Amino acid sequence: MGIIWVLDGQLLYGAYFVLIAAGFDFLDGFVARLLKVQSEIGKELDSLADVVSFGVLPGIMLFTMVRDQAELPWLPYLTLIVPMLSAYRLAKFNLDTRQTDRFIGLPTPANALFISALPHLGLEMESIGDFLTSPWVIVGLAWIFAILLISELPLIALKFKDFKLGNNKMRFALVGISLVCFAWMQLAGIPLLILAYIALSILEQAIGSE
Numbered sequence: 001m002g003i004i005w006v007l008d009g010q011l012l013y014g015a016y017f018v019l020i021a022a023g024f025d026f027l028d029g030f031v032a033r034l035l036k037v038q039s040e041i042g043k044e045l046d047s048l049a050d051v052v053s054f055g056v057l058p059g060i061m062l063f064t065m066v067r068d069q070a071e072l073p074w075l076p077y078l079t080l081i082v083p084m085l086s087a088y089r090l091a092k093f094n095l096d097t098r099q100t101d102r103f104i105g106l107p108t109p110a111n112a113l114f115i116s117a118l119p120h121l122g123l124e125m126e127s128i129g130d131f132l133t134s135p136w137v138i139v140g141l142a143w144i145f146a147i148l149l150i151s152e153l154p155l156i157a158l159k160f161k162d163f164k165l166g167n168n169k170m171r172f173a174l175v176g177i178s179l180v181c182f183a184w185m186q187l188a189g190i191p192l193l194i195l196a197y198i199a200l201s202i203l204e205q206a207i208g209s210e
Contacts, residue, residue: 002057006064012123014061015116015187021053022109047090054108055086058115062142065119070135078139081146086111089149103155106148110194114145117190124188148198155201170204 002017028046032038062079070076086108098104118141122129131137156170177196181189 002053003060006057006060011061011064011119014057015113015120015190018053018057018109018112018116021049021057022113025050025053025109043094047094050090050108051083051087054112055083055090058112059083059086061116061119062138065133066135066138069133075135075139079142082111082115082142085146085149092150102157105151105153106145106155106198108149110197111145111149114191114194115142117187120188121185121191124185153198153201154205156197156204170200174200 002014002021005013005017025046028042032042059080059082062082063076066079067076089105089108092105096104118132118138122132125132156174174197177200178193181193181196185192
C-alpha cells in the first residue's frame with residue numbers, strides 16, 4: 001500500500017506506512033510467541049515482508065524524489081542500491097549468529113525510517129529543505145546508508161537484560177532522545193533520531209574498546 005501511495009504522488013505518506021510496517025514487524029514476533037505458532041516459514045515470510053516494507057518502499061521513495069528533479073535520466077537508478085543491499089542485509093541477518101544482543105550494521109527498519117522521514121524534515125527545516133531534497137544529496141545519502149546496512153559497525157539493540165543505569169546508559173539516552181525528537185518535530189525528528197542512534201552506537205563502541 002505504501003508503494004502504491006508513493007507512486008501515486010503521495011510521497012509524505014511513505015513514512016506513515018513504514019511506521020505501520022515497523023509496528024507489524026514487532027507485533028508479528030510477539031503474537032507468534034504468545035500463541036506458540038513460531039515456524040521456519042514464518043521466519044522466511046518475515047524477511048520477505050521486510051524486504052518490501054523496509055527495502056523496496058524506501059527505494060521507490062528515493063527513486064521518485066530524484067526522478068522528479070534530476071536532469072540526468074540515469075541518476076534516479078542509483079538510488080536502487082537501497083533495496084538491493086536491504087535484501088542482502090536481511091539474508092545476512094538470518095545467517096549471522098552474532099546479532100543476539102546488538103546489531104551488526106544498520107537495521108533495515110532504521111534505514112527505512114530515516115529515508116521515509118526525510119521529506120518531512122525538509123518541510124520542517126526550510127533552511128536546509130532544498131539541500132536535503134537535491135538529487136545528488138539524496139543519491140549520496142542512499143549510498144552512505146546502503147553501505148551502513150551491510151557494514152560491520154556494531155549498533156545498539158533495545159534489548160534490556162536489566163534496567164540498571166550502568167548497564168544501559170546508551171539505551172536510556174536513545175530512549176530520551178527519541179522522546180525529545182518526537183515531541184519537538186514529530187515525524188521530521190526521525191532522521192535526527194537515526195543519526196543520534198548511529199552516533200551513540202559508535203560512542204559506546206569507542207568507550208568499550210578503551
